[in-house]
Amino acid sequence: MTTRTPLMAGNWKMNLDWKQGLSLVEDLGDALKAFDMSKVQVAVFPPAVNIRTVQTAIEANRYPIAYGAQDISEHVEFGAYTGEIAGSMLTALGCTFALVGHSERRQYHGEDEKVTNAKVKAALEVGLSPILCVGEPLEVRKAGEQVAHTLAQVDGGLEGLSADDVKNVVIAYEPVWAIGTGEVATPDDAQEVCAAIRARLAELYDESVAETVRVLYGGSVKSANVAELMEKPDVDGALVGGASLKADEFSKIAGYQG
Numbered sequence: 001m002t003t004r005t006p007l008m009a010g011n012w013k014m015n016l017d018w019k020q021g022l023s024l025v026e027d028l029g030d031a032l033k034a035f036d037m038s039k040v041q042v043a044v045f046p047p048a049v050n051i052r053t054v055q056t057a058i059e060a061n062r063y064p065i066a067y068g069a070q071d072i073s074e075h076v077e078f079g080a081y082t083g084e085i086a087g088s089m090l091t092a093l094g095c096t097f098a099l100v101g102h103s104e105r106r107q108y109h110g111e112d113e114k115v116t117n118a119k120v121k122a123a124l125e126v127g128l129s130p131i132l133c134v135g136e137p138l139e140v141r142k143a144g145e146q147v148a149h150t151l152a153q154v155d156g157g158l159e160g161l162s163a164d165d166v167k168n169v170v171i172a173y174e175p176v177w178a179i180g181t182g183e184v185a186t187p188d189d190a191q192e193v194c195a196a197i198r199a200r201l202a203e204l205y206d207e208s209v210a211e212t213v214r215v216l217y218g219g220s221v222k223s224a225n226v227a228e229l230m231e232k233p234d235v236d237g238a239l240v241g242g243a244s245l246k247a248d249e250f251s252k253i254a255g256y257q258g
């Protein structure tokens with residue numbers, strides 16, 4: 001368990017049209033009423049076209065739910081970048097966060113450290129907290145290289161940032177082999193890499209940065225396994241995919257109190 005405010009983040013990925021998204025956020029807001037939400041931050045990450053609807057529902061009902069985008073353009077200024085969404089468009093919608101470098105972006109869109117670094121900077125420039133996603137594929141895990149692989153992604157994603165900037169970054173450790181597979185990392189696996197990330201932050205910056213930055217675990221998190229993961233000292237929350245699409249299940253994860 002941690003003294004940092006846990007963050008339970010629900011990444012809807014490319015699921016739910018705006019009407020379905022509206023139902024989910026309303027159901028989630030209602031389900032969260034059963035829990036004490038004063039010690040945890042909950043956030044949802046709808047597809048970009050649903051953000052306005054989610055914003056309206058959250059504001060109208062005063063749900064204790066933050067929200068963000070699943071991606072952000074590396075370009076800060078408006079311009080001829082077809083299909084891109086600028087960070088300032090997201091802050092205009094009340095977003096708090098933007099995911100950066102999710103493994104699905106890395107895999108299907110070829111995002112490398114240069115791109116993730118530019119996106120992290122673009123988010124910070126407009127006051128969004130980037131959630132930098134890192135983690136190893138199965139072959140790297142089998143070779144026992146998960147820490148080195150993940151730290152290289154951390155180094156690349158944070159390159160050129162000041163200590164003050166990094167305090168506004170969240171890092172999500174998501175071993176690729178555990179995403180959407182039902183194969184959750186053991187709490188010790190999660191702790192090993194999350195602790196290594198924190199140690200790297202202390203090396204790159206200082207102890208106060210390392211103690212401030214939240215490090216999440218993601219990969220087949222459910223209400224049945226969140227408690228044992230959250231018991232680990234360097235796990236500050238969860239980035240949840242499939243289980244965030246069910247209000248009842250995600251509310252139990254989000255409302256988890258240790």
Ligand SMILES: O=C[C@H](O)COP(=O)(O)O
Nearest residue numbers: 011179180219220241242
């Ligand atoms: O962004 C969330 C992660 O990719 C985890 O997805 P999952 O909970 O469906 O395994």
